[in-house]
Amino acid sequence: MLKTLFSIITICIIAVFGLWIYESMTTKETSGNPYSEAIPSQMGEPDSSKYMFTERFPYTEEEILEKTGYGSKTGEGFNSSNMIAPIADFQINQPGKEQGTYIEGIPEGHTVKVELIERTKELEKMAKVKEVTYKEGEKGLVATLPEKRDQLYSLSAEMMNGNGEVIDTYVGIVYVPPEPEVNAEVSIDKTSYSPTDTMDFRITNFGPSRLSYGARFIIQSYENEAWKTVEGPEAVVAMEYILLPKESTIHTVKLESYDFKKGKHRIIKRLGVSDTQVEEGLAAEFNIQ
Structure with missing residues (x-):
């Protein structure tokens, strides 16, 4: 008797569970139809938006250098022999993402200063967000974008020799869009x-x-x-x-x-x-x- 009752209960549980699976699948199929x-x-x-970029590359390299005040690329520090991923002239990225350049390693006796600066659409300086100096041997010359949306930044990497002189520069513009x-x-x-x-x-x-x-x-x-x-x-x-x-x-x-x-x-x-x-x-x- 108990064995029969247990079998009936087991069958009922399986039936209810099966019905639940069926309803879940059919509900998903109909409600998920876009x-x-x-x-x-x-x-x-x-x-x-105060920033509306209607071109893939809204700033030329010359315009970026002129309006941000950084020096030009010389190839003396950043070149094809050590550059893995250069800074793009313009790109769009999301808050909290690392942005920068990667090289095989900073040469001996040199350092690289990375700056992230808030800017207007006309590339006027608003505020410096971050400055970090990387030492010889380091490869990832990056800065993390703040958790702020609809904002434009300049990102620069300046390589300096042992005398503190800037020998080469990479600079680009980064836009963090709204939601x-x-x-x-x-x-x-x-x-x-x-x-x-x-x-x-x-x-x-x-x-x-x-x-x-x-x-x-x-x-x-x-x-x-x-x-x-x-x-x-x-x-x-x-x-x-x-x-x-x-x-x-x-x-x-x-x-x-x-x-x-x-x-x-x-x-x-x-x-x-x-x-x-x-x-x-x-x-x-x-x-x-």
Whole structure:
């Protein structure tokens, strides 16, 4: 009797556990579908950040040296024989990250002074954040970026000889952006198309972050009060596009490549903030006649 009761209890536990797993899996499948609900065509507004970089390299090397007051590269201390990773003229990084240059080792009798300085967009000095001197043999000539966002810095490495004279300099500009978020809009050239038309799909990046995205579009039809994905061509997986702040781009979509029926549809594009895990989907709705 006890053995039978124990078996019944065991079966009940297994059944309940199995039901819990099933519900968890099905809930995850439906609630995790990013295309099951309404998707906006716009997210955020044109950004008003005090730093808005609309170019990949907003400062030239000459401009950086002139406005920061540092000396130029001579190759006497930093050169191809000992340089592992130089300081870039301009780069974007996140708070708390190490930034600097790496060499095979500071030569005997020499030191390197590294400075991190807050600057305005015009590269005017605001405040010195950090200064550290590295001695001979050391390789990582770095400074850690503060936990502050939407801030511009200059980062310099000056090599000095035994007399304290600067013999070579590397200097670059580092920008720490605001909290990463997608501020963008997608739009299309018409609201109604035939199945053989081509569509002009526009993406506008409000900034201040750079956006990245792949070649794939997702097109869905609205049937029986639900969105269903329309079969279409496979995209080139490895292809990635970068869209700078304040820029727009247009992609041509051949609708004949998709298996359309008449009715309401939408085209979805996943946009991500470059070098982060932040990603959002935006969509534009249209009709097939």
